Amino acid sequence: MKILIDIGLIIVAFLSMECVAWLTHKYLMHGLLWILHRDHHRKEQQGFFERNDFFFLIFALPGIACLTVGSAYGVSVVLWIGIGITLYGFCYFLIHDIFIHQRFSIFRNTDNWYLKGIRRAHKMHHKHLDKHDGECFGMLWVPFKYYMEPGQKAAK
Template sequence: MNLLIILITFITMEGLTWTIHKYAMHGLLWVLHRDHHDHSNTGHLEKNDYFFIIFAIPSFALMYFGSQQGFNYLFYIGMGVTLYGMGYFFVHDIFIHQRISFLKNTQNPYLLAIRRAHKQHHKHTGKERGECFGFLWVPIKYFKMYFTKKQR
Protein backbone atom coordinates (compact mmCIF):
# COMPACT_ATOMS: atom_id res chain seq x y z
CA MET A 1 0.00 0.00 0.00
CA ASN A 2 2.80 2.43 0.86
CA LEU A 3 4.49 1.83 -2.49
CA LEU A 4 1.18 2.59 -4.19
CA ILE A 5 0.94 5.93 -2.33
CA ILE A 6 4.47 6.81 -3.48
CA LEU A 7 3.68 5.83 -7.09
CA ILE A 8 0.37 7.76 -7.21
CA THR A 9 2.06 10.81 -5.68
CA PHE A 10 4.92 10.63 -8.19
CA ILE A 11 2.45 10.46 -11.11
CA THR A 12 0.29 13.24 -9.66
CA MET A 13 3.36 15.47 -9.37
CA GLU A 14 3.61 15.64 -13.18
CA GLY A 15 0.24 17.44 -13.36
CA LEU A 16 1.10 19.64 -10.41
CA THR A 17 4.47 20.49 -11.94
CA TRP A 18 2.84 21.47 -15.25
CA THR A 19 0.32 23.69 -13.44
CA ILE A 20 2.87 25.31 -11.11
CA HIS A 21 5.31 25.87 -13.97
CA LYS A 22 2.72 27.44 -16.26
CA TYR A 23 0.73 29.54 -13.79
CA ALA A 24 3.14 30.30 -10.92
CA MET A 25 6.64 30.21 -12.37
CA HIS A 26 5.49 31.96 -15.56
CA GLY A 27 3.18 34.17 -13.49
CA LEU A 28 3.66 35.67 -10.03
CA LEU A 29 7.00 33.88 -9.48
CA TRP A 30 8.50 34.93 -12.82
CA VAL A 31 10.93 37.12 -10.86
CA LEU A 32 12.64 33.88 -9.73
CA HIS A 33 12.21 31.93 -12.98
CA ARG A 34 13.22 34.63 -15.50
CA ASP A 35 16.98 34.08 -15.34
CA HIS A 36 16.44 30.46 -16.30
CA HIS A 37 15.04 31.66 -19.65
CA ASP A 38 17.06 34.76 -20.44
CA HIS A 39 20.35 33.55 -18.90
CA SER A 40 20.89 36.95 -17.26
CA ASN A 41 22.68 35.36 -14.31
CA THR A 42 26.39 34.87 -14.94
CA GLY A 43 27.10 32.59 -11.97
CA HIS A 44 26.63 28.85 -11.53
CA LEU A 45 23.37 29.27 -9.64
CA GLU A 46 20.22 30.99 -10.84
CA LYS A 47 17.39 32.57 -8.88
CA ASN A 48 15.39 29.73 -10.40
CA ASP A 49 17.36 27.35 -8.16
CA TYR A 50 15.41 28.68 -5.16
CA PHE A 51 12.55 26.50 -6.37
CA PHE A 52 14.56 23.54 -5.09
CA ILE A 53 14.12 24.89 -1.55
CA ILE A 54 10.55 26.05 -2.12
CA PHE A 55 9.48 22.56 -3.22
CA ALA A 56 11.66 20.68 -0.73
CA ILE A 57 10.08 22.32 2.33
CA PRO A 58 6.59 20.77 1.95
CA SER A 59 8.15 17.44 1.01
CA PHE A 60 10.33 17.34 4.11
CA ALA A 61 7.43 18.59 6.26
CA LEU A 62 5.23 15.75 5.01
CA MET A 63 7.94 13.18 5.76
CA TYR A 64 8.65 14.69 9.18
CA PHE A 65 5.03 14.83 10.33
CA GLY A 66 4.27 11.45 8.78
CA SER A 67 7.20 9.87 10.61
CA GLN A 68 6.07 11.41 13.91
CA GLN A 69 2.76 9.57 13.55
CA GLY A 70 4.19 6.11 12.93
CA PHE A 71 5.10 6.52 9.27
CA ASN A 72 1.60 7.17 8.05
CA TYR A 73 0.43 8.16 4.56
CA LEU A 74 1.92 11.69 4.91
CA PHE A 75 5.41 10.21 5.05
CA TYR A 76 4.86 8.24 1.85
CA ILE A 77 3.35 11.22 0.04
CA GLY A 78 6.49 13.16 1.04
CA MET A 79 8.59 10.29 -0.30
CA GLY A 80 6.75 10.43 -3.64
CA VAL A 81 7.30 14.18 -3.88
CA THR A 82 10.98 13.76 -2.97
CA LEU A 83 11.53 11.02 -5.57
CA TYR A 84 9.85 13.18 -8.20
CA GLY A 85 12.11 16.09 -7.21
CA MET A 86 15.18 13.88 -7.51
CA GLY A 87 14.01 12.75 -10.95
CA TYR A 88 13.36 16.34 -11.93
CA PHE A 89 16.85 17.38 -10.87
CA PHE A 90 18.44 14.51 -12.79
CA VAL A 91 16.45 15.02 -16.00
CA HIS A 92 16.18 18.82 -16.02
CA ASP A 93 19.45 20.03 -14.52
CA ILE A 94 21.83 17.21 -15.36
CA PHE A 95 20.46 15.72 -18.60
CA ILE A 96 18.70 18.64 -20.34
CA HIS A 97 20.78 21.61 -19.18
CA GLN A 98 24.00 19.59 -18.85
CA ARG A 99 25.08 21.06 -15.52
CA ILE A 100 27.04 17.82 -15.33
CA SER A 101 28.00 16.37 -18.71
CA PHE A 102 25.98 13.15 -18.80
CA LEU A 103 24.08 11.40 -21.59
CA LYS A 104 25.06 14.22 -23.91
CA ASN A 105 25.01 12.04 -27.03
CA THR A 106 22.09 9.77 -26.18
CA GLN A 107 20.05 8.23 -28.96
CA ASN A 108 17.21 7.20 -26.65
CA PRO A 109 13.98 8.40 -28.35
CA TYR A 110 12.22 9.15 -25.06
CA LEU A 111 15.08 11.28 -23.74
CA LEU A 112 15.47 13.05 -27.09
CA ALA A 113 11.75 13.90 -27.10
CA ILE A 114 11.97 15.34 -23.59
CA ARG A 115 15.04 17.37 -24.53
CA ARG A 116 13.39 18.69 -27.73
CA ALA A 117 10.21 19.74 -25.94
CA HIS A 118 12.26 21.57 -23.34
CA LYS A 119 14.14 23.40 -26.10
CA GLN A 120 10.76 24.50 -27.46
CA HIS A 121 9.88 25.78 -23.99
CA HIS A 122 13.09 27.80 -23.82
CA LYS A 123 12.78 29.38 -27.25
CA HIS A 124 10.50 31.92 -25.54
CA THR A 125 12.55 34.20 -23.30
CA GLY A 126 9.51 36.00 -21.89
CA LYS A 127 6.90 34.65 -19.55
CA GLU A 128 4.14 34.74 -22.17
CA ARG A 129 3.68 32.45 -25.16
CA GLY A 130 5.27 29.50 -23.41
CA GLU A 131 4.72 25.89 -24.36
CA CYS A 132 5.74 22.45 -23.10
CA PHE A 133 5.47 23.04 -19.35
CA GLY A 134 5.65 19.34 -18.50
CA PHE A 135 8.65 17.40 -17.31
CA LEU A 136 8.37 13.64 -17.90
CA TRP A 137 5.40 13.78 -20.24
CA VAL A 138 5.43 16.27 -23.09
CA PRO A 139 3.16 16.75 -26.11
CA ILE A 140 2.91 13.57 -28.18
CA LYS A 141 4.32 15.26 -31.30
CA TYR A 142 7.79 15.25 -29.71
CA PHE A 143 7.60 11.54 -28.97
CA LYS A 144 6.45 10.89 -32.54
CA MET A 145 9.47 12.80 -33.90
CA TYR A 146 11.92 10.37 -32.35
CA PHE A 147 10.02 7.10 -31.99
CA THR A 148 8.98 7.02 -35.67
CA LYS A 149 12.53 8.00 -36.72
CA LYS A 150 13.88 5.09 -34.62
CA GLN A 151 11.61 2.56 -36.36
CA ARG A 152 12.81 3.42 -39.90
Template sequence: MKIFFWILIFLGTFSIMEFMAWFTHKYIMHGFLWSLHKDHHHKDHDSWFERNDAFFIFYAIVSMSCFYFGSNGYWYAYPIGFGIMAYGAAYFLVHDIFIHQRFKIFRNANNWYAKGVRRAHKIHHKHLGKEDGECFGMLFVPFKYFKK
Protein backbone atom coordinates (compact mmCIF):
# COMPACT_ATOMS: atom_id res chain seq x y z
CA MET A 1 0.00 0.00 0.00
CA LYS A 2 2.90 2.33 0.74
CA ILE A 3 4.19 1.94 -2.82
CA PHE A 4 0.81 3.16 -4.13
CA PHE A 5 1.13 6.37 -2.10
CA TRP A 6 4.78 6.69 -3.09
CA ILE A 7 3.86 6.57 -6.80
CA LEU A 8 0.89 8.88 -6.26
CA ILE A 9 3.06 11.47 -4.46
CA PHE A 10 5.77 11.17 -7.12
CA LEU A 11 3.32 11.71 -10.01
CA GLY A 12 1.53 14.50 -8.12
CA THR A 13 4.82 16.26 -7.42
CA PHE A 14 5.92 15.94 -11.05
CA SER A 15 2.60 17.44 -12.18
CA ILE A 16 2.68 20.25 -9.62
CA MET A 17 6.19 21.13 -10.77
CA GLU A 18 4.80 22.18 -14.16
CA PHE A 19 2.61 24.70 -12.34
CA MET A 20 5.60 25.74 -10.20
CA ALA A 21 7.72 26.21 -13.34
CA TRP A 22 4.97 28.31 -14.93
CA PHE A 23 4.48 30.39 -11.76
CA THR A 24 8.21 30.85 -11.18
CA HIS A 25 8.78 31.73 -14.82
CA LYS A 26 5.93 34.24 -15.04
CA TYR A 27 6.11 35.97 -11.65
CA ILE A 28 9.70 35.51 -10.48
CA MET A 29 11.88 35.13 -13.58
CA HIS A 30 9.91 37.79 -15.45
CA GLY A 31 9.48 39.69 -12.20
CA PHE A 32 11.92 40.59 -9.45
CA LEU A 33 14.62 38.13 -10.60
CA TRP A 34 14.60 39.25 -14.24
CA SER A 35 18.28 40.14 -13.78
CA LEU A 36 19.02 36.39 -13.62
CA HIS A 37 16.66 35.42 -16.45
CA LYS A 38 17.17 38.13 -19.06
CA ASP A 39 20.35 36.57 -20.46
CA HIS A 40 18.19 33.63 -21.49
CA HIS A 41 16.08 35.90 -23.73
CA HIS A 42 18.88 38.11 -24.94
CA LYS A 43 22.38 36.63 -24.92
CA ASP A 44 24.83 39.13 -23.45
CA HIS A 45 27.66 36.68 -22.80
CA ASP A 46 29.88 34.15 -24.54
CA SER A 47 29.59 31.45 -21.90
CA TRP A 48 27.71 28.17 -22.32
CA PHE A 49 26.27 28.83 -18.86
CA GLU A 50 23.64 31.48 -18.23
CA ARG A 51 22.73 33.36 -15.06
CA ASN A 52 19.33 31.78 -15.67
CA ASP A 53 20.83 28.40 -14.66
CA ALA A 54 20.67 29.56 -11.03
CA PHE A 55 16.99 28.54 -11.01
CA PHE A 56 18.02 24.94 -11.69
CA ILE A 57 20.32 25.09 -8.66
CA PHE A 58 17.45 26.29 -6.45
CA TYR A 59 15.22 23.34 -7.37
CA ALA A 60 18.15 20.91 -7.06
CA ILE A 61 18.67 22.10 -3.48
CA VAL A 62 14.96 21.64 -2.74
CA SER A 63 15.10 18.12 -4.18
CA MET A 64 18.24 17.21 -2.21
CA SER A 65 16.65 18.58 0.95
CA CYS A 66 13.76 16.19 0.41
CA PHE A 67 16.22 13.28 0.19
CA TYR A 68 17.73 14.42 3.48
CA PHE A 69 14.34 14.52 5.18
CA GLY A 70 13.45 11.16 3.62
CA SER A 71 16.55 9.62 5.16
CA ASN A 72 15.51 10.99 8.54
CA GLY A 73 12.19 9.18 8.80
CA TYR A 74 9.89 11.24 6.59
CA TRP A 75 9.33 8.60 3.89
CA TYR A 76 7.02 10.83 1.82
CA ALA A 77 9.88 13.30 1.26
CA TYR A 78 11.58 10.74 -1.03
CA PRO A 79 8.86 10.69 -3.70
CA ILE A 80 8.61 14.49 -3.49
CA GLY A 81 12.36 14.79 -4.04
CA PHE A 82 12.30 12.30 -6.90
CA GLY A 83 9.30 14.06 -8.47
CA ILE A 84 11.17 17.38 -8.42
CA MET A 85 14.29 15.70 -9.78
CA ALA A 86 12.36 13.92 -12.56
CA TYR A 87 10.69 17.18 -13.57
CA GLY A 88 14.09 18.89 -13.61
CA ALA A 89 15.43 16.14 -15.89
CA ALA A 90 12.39 16.42 -18.19
CA TYR A 91 12.72 20.21 -18.24
CA PHE A 92 16.42 19.95 -19.07
CA LEU A 93 15.74 17.48 -21.90
CA VAL A 94 12.87 19.47 -23.40
CA HIS A 95 14.02 23.05 -22.79
CA ASP A 96 17.80 23.03 -22.81
CA ILE A 97 18.52 20.10 -25.13
CA PHE A 98 15.50 19.80 -27.45
CA ILE A 99 14.44 23.46 -27.81
CA HIS A 100 17.62 25.47 -27.25
CA GLN A 101 20.03 22.78 -28.52
CA ARG A 102 22.61 23.23 -25.76
CA PHE A 103 23.63 19.74 -26.84
CA LYS A 104 23.14 18.90 -30.49
CA ILE A 105 20.71 15.98 -30.13
CA PHE A 106 16.97 15.55 -30.73
CA ARG A 107 17.24 17.91 -33.71
CA ASN A 108 14.96 15.85 -35.92
CA ALA A 109 12.10 15.29 -33.48
CA ASN A 110 9.15 16.40 -35.53
CA ASN A 111 5.96 14.92 -34.07
CA TRP A 112 2.89 17.00 -33.14
CA TYR A 113 3.98 17.42 -29.50
CA ALA A 114 7.51 18.49 -30.41
CA LYS A 115 6.20 21.03 -32.93
CA GLY A 116 3.71 22.46 -30.44
CA VAL A 117 6.23 22.85 -27.64
CA ARG A 118 8.76 24.45 -30.00
CA ARG A 119 6.13 26.83 -31.38
CA ALA A 120 4.99 27.89 -27.91
CA HIS A 121 8.55 28.50 -26.76
CA LYS A 122 9.35 30.48 -29.89
CA ILE A 123 6.35 32.72 -29.19
CA HIS A 124 7.59 33.16 -25.61
CA HIS A 125 11.06 34.20 -26.79
CA LYS A 126 9.84 36.71 -29.33
CA HIS A 127 9.55 39.10 -26.37
CA LEU A 128 13.04 40.23 -25.37
CA GLY A 129 11.88 42.22 -22.33
CA LYS A 130 10.24 41.01 -19.16
CA GLU A 131 6.85 42.51 -20.04
CA ASP A 132 4.26 41.23 -22.50
CA GLY A 133 5.39 37.62 -22.19
CA GLU A 134 3.17 34.70 -23.04
CA CYS A 135 3.24 30.92 -22.74
CA PHE A 136 5.32 30.45 -19.58
CA GLY A 137 4.79 26.69 -19.26
CA MET A 138 7.11 24.04 -20.61
CA LEU A 139 5.67 20.52 -20.88
CA PHE A 140 1.97 21.46 -21.01
CA VAL A 141 1.38 24.31 -23.43
CA PRO A 142 -1.96 25.67 -24.69
CA PHE A 143 -3.61 23.62 -27.44
CA LYS A 144 -3.50 26.52 -29.89
CA TYR A 145 0.23 25.85 -30.39
CA PHE A 146 -0.50 22.32 -31.61
CA LYS A 147 -2.70 23.53 -34.46
CA LYS A 148 -1.15 23.97 -37.90
Protein backbone atom coordinates (compact mmCIF):
# COMPACT_ATOMS: atom_id res chain seq x y z
CA MET A 1 0.00 0.00 0.00
CA LYS A 2 2.86 2.40 0.80
CA ILE A 3 4.24 2.07 -2.72
CA LEU A 4 0.86 3.15 -4.16
CA ILE A 5 0.88 6.23 -1.92
CA ASP A 6 4.45 7.03 -3.00
CA ILE A 7 3.55 6.66 -6.69
CA GLY A 8 0.42 8.75 -6.06
CA LEU A 9 2.55 11.53 -4.55
CA ILE A 10 4.81 11.52 -7.61
CA ILE A 11 1.80 11.70 -9.95
CA VAL A 12 0.08 14.46 -7.97
CA ALA A 13 3.30 16.51 -7.83
CA PHE A 14 3.84 15.99 -11.57
CA LEU A 15 0.29 17.06 -12.46
CA SER A 16 0.41 19.99 -10.03
CA MET A 17 3.46 21.28 -11.85
CA GLU A 18 1.34 21.85 -14.95
CA CYS A 19 -0.77 24.28 -12.89
CA VAL A 20 2.36 25.89 -11.45
CA ALA A 21 3.86 26.18 -14.95
CA TRP A 22 0.66 27.75 -16.35
CA LEU A 23 0.37 30.27 -13.51
CA THR A 24 4.03 31.26 -13.48
CA HIS A 25 4.14 31.47 -17.28
CA LYS A 26 1.08 33.68 -17.48
CA TYR A 27 1.62 35.91 -14.44
CA LEU A 28 5.38 35.97 -13.88
CA MET A 29 7.03 35.24 -17.22
CA HIS A 30 4.50 37.43 -19.05
CA GLY A 31 4.47 39.88 -16.16
CA LEU A 32 7.14 40.89 -13.68
CA LEU A 33 9.83 38.62 -15.22
CA TRP A 34 9.10 39.48 -18.88
CA ILE A 35 12.64 40.88 -19.12
CA LEU A 36 13.92 37.28 -18.94
CA HIS A 37 11.20 35.75 -21.11
CA ARG A 38 10.97 38.39 -23.87
CA ASP A 39 13.85 37.04 -25.93
CA HIS A 40 12.10 33.68 -26.16
CA HIS A 41 9.28 35.35 -28.11
CA ARG A 42 11.31 37.87 -30.09
CA LYS A 43 14.62 36.05 -30.70
CA GLU A 44 16.64 39.09 -29.60
CA GLN A 45 19.73 37.12 -28.63
CA GLN A 46 21.97 35.20 -30.98
CA GLY A 47 23.40 31.85 -29.96
CA PHE A 48 22.24 28.69 -28.30
CA PHE A 49 21.18 30.17 -24.94
CA GLU A 50 18.52 32.79 -24.19
CA ARG A 51 17.84 34.82 -21.05
CA ASN A 52 14.70 32.71 -20.86
CA ASP A 53 16.92 29.71 -20.03
CA PHE A 54 17.39 31.13 -16.52
CA PHE A 55 13.91 29.81 -15.81
CA PHE A 56 15.35 26.31 -16.06
CA LEU A 57 17.45 27.09 -12.99
CA ILE A 58 14.64 28.92 -11.20
CA PHE A 59 12.19 26.05 -11.69
CA ALA A 60 14.78 23.39 -10.84
CA LEU A 61 15.37 24.82 -7.35
CA PRO A 62 12.17 23.48 -5.70
CA GLY A 63 12.83 20.00 -7.11
CA ILE A 64 16.44 20.07 -5.97
CA ALA A 65 15.40 21.31 -2.52
CA CYS A 66 12.78 18.57 -2.15
CA LEU A 67 15.18 15.86 -3.33
CA THR A 68 17.89 17.12 -0.95
CA VAL A 69 15.67 17.49 2.11
CA GLY A 70 13.79 14.28 1.39
CA SER A 71 16.89 12.15 1.01
CA ALA A 72 19.12 13.85 3.61
CA TYR A 73 16.53 13.87 6.39
CA GLY A 74 14.58 10.78 5.41
CA VAL A 75 11.35 12.64 4.70
CA SER A 76 9.93 10.34 2.05
CA VAL A 77 6.88 12.50 1.26
CA VAL A 78 9.15 15.41 0.32
CA LEU A 79 11.41 13.07 -1.68
CA TRP A 80 8.49 11.73 -3.77
CA ILE A 81 7.23 15.26 -4.39
CA GLY A 82 10.75 16.23 -5.52
CA ILE A 83 10.79 13.27 -7.91
CA GLY A 84 7.44 14.39 -9.38
CA ILE A 85 8.70 17.95 -9.84
CA THR A 86 11.93 16.72 -11.44
CA LEU A 87 10.09 14.37 -13.81
CA TYR A 88 7.89 17.28 -14.91
CA GLY A 89 11.01 19.37 -15.56
CA PHE A 90 12.48 16.56 -17.65
CA CYS A 91 9.24 16.26 -19.67
CA TYR A 92 9.16 20.03 -20.11
CA PHE A 93 12.70 19.94 -21.50
CA LEU A 94 11.83 17.09 -23.89
CA ILE A 95 8.57 18.65 -25.12
CA HIS A 96 9.40 22.37 -25.09
CA ASP A 97 13.09 22.61 -25.88
CA ILE A 98 13.66 19.50 -27.97
CA PHE A 99 10.33 18.71 -29.66
CA ILE A 100 8.76 22.16 -30.10
CA HIS A 101 11.74 24.50 -30.43
CA GLN A 102 14.13 21.93 -31.94
CA ARG A 103 17.15 22.98 -29.89
CA PHE A 104 18.48 19.57 -30.83
CA SER A 105 17.53 18.13 -34.21
CA ILE A 106 15.61 15.10 -33.04
CA PHE A 107 11.89 14.35 -32.78
CA ARG A 108 11.16 16.64 -35.74
CA ASN A 109 8.12 14.98 -37.28
CA THR A 110 5.18 13.24 -35.71
CA ASP A 111 1.75 12.01 -36.65
CA ASN A 112 0.71 11.77 -33.00
CA TRP A 113 -2.47 13.84 -32.40
CA TYR A 114 -1.41 14.80 -28.87
CA LEU A 115 2.06 16.06 -29.83
CA LYS A 116 0.67 17.88 -32.87
CA GLY A 117 -1.88 19.58 -30.61
CA ILE A 118 0.78 20.72 -28.17
CA ARG A 119 2.89 22.04 -31.04
CA ARG A 120 -0.10 23.95 -32.50
CA ALA A 121 -0.97 25.50 -29.14
CA HIS A 122 2.61 26.57 -28.55
CA LYS A 123 2.75 28.10 -32.02
CA MET A 124 -0.33 30.15 -31.14
CA HIS A 125 1.36 31.22 -27.91
CA HIS A 126 4.39 32.48 -29.83
CA LYS A 127 2.21 34.36 -32.29
CA HIS A 128 2.03 37.07 -29.61
CA LEU A 129 5.32 38.98 -29.45
CA ASP A 130 4.44 41.12 -26.45
CA LYS A 131 3.71 40.11 -22.90
CA HIS A 132 0.00 40.94 -23.20
CA ASP A 133 -2.81 39.15 -25.06
CA GLY A 134 -1.16 35.74 -24.87
CA GLU A 135 -2.81 32.33 -24.94
CA CYS A 136 -1.90 28.71 -24.23
CA PHE A 137 0.39 29.12 -21.25
CA GLY A 138 0.46 25.44 -20.32
CA MET A 139 2.69 22.75 -21.73
CA LEU A 140 1.16 19.30 -21.35
CA TRP A 141 -2.52 20.26 -21.14
CA VAL A 142 -3.80 22.65 -23.80
CA PRO A 143 -7.34 23.45 -25.00
CA PHE A 144 -9.05 20.69 -26.98
CA LYS A 145 -9.34 22.80 -30.14
CA TYR A 146 -5.59 22.44 -30.76
CA TYR A 147 -5.83 18.66 -30.97
CA MET A 148 -8.06 18.85 -34.04
CA GLU A 149 -6.77 19.24 -37.56
CA PRO A 150 -7.04 22.78 -38.97
CA GLY A 151 -10.49 23.34 -40.42
CA GLN A 152 -12.00 20.44 -38.47
CA LYS A 153 -14.97 21.32 -36.23
CA ALA A 154 -15.62 19.80 -32.82
CA ALA A 155 -18.64 17.51 -32.57
CA LYS A 156 -21.56 19.05 -30.68
